[in-house]
Amino acid sequence: MDPSSIVPNLVPQIIINFYPIAIIIAILTATIGLSGVIIERDDFQKILIIQIVTYAMLIIVAAVGTDLAEALILPGLVVSLAEILAVTEVLIFREYTKRGTSYPKLKKYKPIEMEVIKTAIPITSLLCVIYGTILTGFTGGAVAGAGILIYLFIGEPKGLSHDFWEEMSGVSGLAWCLWLLGFLLYFLNPRLWLVALFMSGGGIIIKVALKFGLLGILNREEFNK
């Protein structure tokens, strides 16, 4: 069958050529995932292997290659995540019911013991933050957040009290509002797109960076007690 009849004309030729390959890869991925039903005996391992099947679903959706398909990936991902969360909750509740307890009995976690964390140069974090600021947006936020994370892991940050990080989480929330307002402005008045872009880009970098930083502070406060 002529491949161009499978995908309408609005898609570039290279994506049309890749479509059958993508479908074959998706089928292979699904086969690996479904093997978990047969081979695995442990229930938790079963969930982890079967989740590969949902990746195959994402591959099939992504193989279409139009803007619409791009917009459909996120709901598909959310559905698969919701399903794995629900199944895991049921598994956890079943184990509690079996053992007759109603609260988790976690082992005591030790802090991460890695030599690279102790010997890394603190300026790496500064470089990460500067590079993240240049990038802006979600990616930049992630890079800058990684910089903050490195700083929190390797050094002994002084002068940063618990209250400071509480305030930082507040700033993170405000930055998220800025991001939303930027989007709203873009839809209400598209002529102000530059302002809206800067609001959104600036908001998301602050939000993501501070969220990463909070992750680091959680690690230090919870596990290093």
Added chain:
Amino acid sequence: MNEITNLNGPIIGHIPFMDIVLYISPFSLALVAVIVTFTIFLALSKPELRSVTRFGEDIVRTTTVERKEAKFRRFMTILCGIALTGVVTTGDLFNFALFVSLTGITNMGIFAGVKDTHVLDATFHYGLVLMICTLPLFGGVAMILANTGTLSMGILANIPTNPILNMSRTLLLIGAIGEGALAPFFATKVEMIRAKGAPYINMMHLSSLMVFTRVIEVLLILG
């Protein structure tokens, strides 16, 4: 021989709700009426008090459902009713797939709080079937999108069928069967409905029925 190609009759009206295009026909109106009545009935009713007779003893025990657990299950039942309303009224194929999987998740939620290892085990296996069946469900929808370039049921109704479209429809059917716990996959459902707290677990039967009815209609629309 007269072939049945359309179940829904004339379309009465559209409900623009962001990008979820809902439409009303006499068929979907009847289904919505059933769902709303059933959901209201279940939401207002109290959980059952089941008596359990023990063999070898002269004892009849009454089991009760805790208030917190019953509340959670009622909440999930109402959510399931909303998801089912979406399933029967949506005019977009991808939203149909999303609502069907949402029905599956809320179905699982109804049983998630039952303190019975046997029921939870069955629920867990139903969840695994749900996770597997997202592949044919969304895969079928994506292949229809790749084949025709549209997801709107109104446009798809006028597109002549071809072998790849037929295969996608089969995948869609398999997915919906798995999510609604229909024929080949209903072994887990049989075990799940042994849970106590009767009125709420009936939602699962209604969701199976509605998902099945609607998926047949969708297949006829696509054909």
